[in-house]
Amino acid sequence: GENVEQHPSTLSVQEGDSAVIKCTYSDSASNYFPWYKQELGKRPQLIIDIRSNVGEKKDQRIAVTLNKTAKHFSLHITETQPEDSAVYFCAAGGGFKTIFGAGTRLFVKA
Amino acid sequence: DGGITQSPKYLFRKEGQNVTLSCEQNLNHDAMYWYRQDPGQGLRLIYYSQIVNDFQKGDIAEGYSVSREKKESFPLTVTSAQKNPTAFYLCASSINGFTDTQYFGPGTRLTVL
Numbered sequence: 641g642e643n644v645e646q647h648p649s650t651l652s653v654q655e656g657d658s659a660v661i662k663c664t665y666s667d668s669a670s671n672y673f674p675w676y677k678q679e680l681g682k683r684p685q686l687i688i689d690i691r692s693n694v695g696e697k698k699d700q701r702i703a704v705t706l707n708k709t710a711k712h713f714s715l716h717i718t719e720t721q722p723e724d725s726a727v728y729f730c731a732a733g734g735g736f737k738t739i740f741g742a743g744t745r746l747f748v749k750a
Numbered sequence: 751d752g753g754i755t756q757s758p759k760y761l762f763r764k765e766g767q768n769v770t771l772s773c774e775q776n777l778n779h780d781a782m783y784w785y786r787q788d789p790g791q792g793l794r795l796i797y798y799s800q801i802v803n804d805f806q807k808g809d810i811a812e813g814y815s816v817s818r819e820k821k822e823s824f825p826l827t828v829t830s831a832q833k834n835p836t837a838f839y840l841c842a843s844s845i846n847g848f849t850d851t852q853y854f855g856p857g858t859r860l861t862v863l
Contacts, residue, residue, distance in 0.1 A: 672849055672851075674852075676854075681857075681859075682856070683840065683857055684793070684854050685854070686851055686853065689851060729792065734848060734849035734851065734852075735781055735844050735846060735847040735849055736795075736798045736800065736847045736848070738852060742791070
């Protein structure tokens, strides 16, 4: 079946450094790619999303890039802060077709 | 996401009991979903509903049942047939069931005693 692979599973960075999380997807028909942040015991919250007619999208310290040919998309967080520590999930597709990656646990060390 | 509520926040179940988790949304979304999340794991789809009075099984529907009698409500029943129900349950909704962003409720943590 269709799947989304997410790497790395754990990422530790120093405060102020950048963090990059990468995902690959298998369904070439996917055209919507959201990213969620989940803090411990809380709900996943949408932080940024991108549609397939756009190659890059930026929102302050967060950016997402999409390479549809290679079926890759990535989340970039610059100037990381301790409050960025959380689990990040990528996803491909929308509605009931959404397939989530397994998650990346990001630790930002002060 | 403030328009999706789940109750209770914590739920304890004895073995052999059925329990029902509530999910309500006031976002006028057509589609609703139930996910299960185990510690340190991703999200697995239990059931989804694209419209009132219609719902479909997801990847791990065995031992669970749902109903969608009203647009705003999508309750999940965890039956005694679910052998390992201890998990964090998340409800979500989206404008439609095809291309739109899912927004999540705060979750219910179910523990079997």
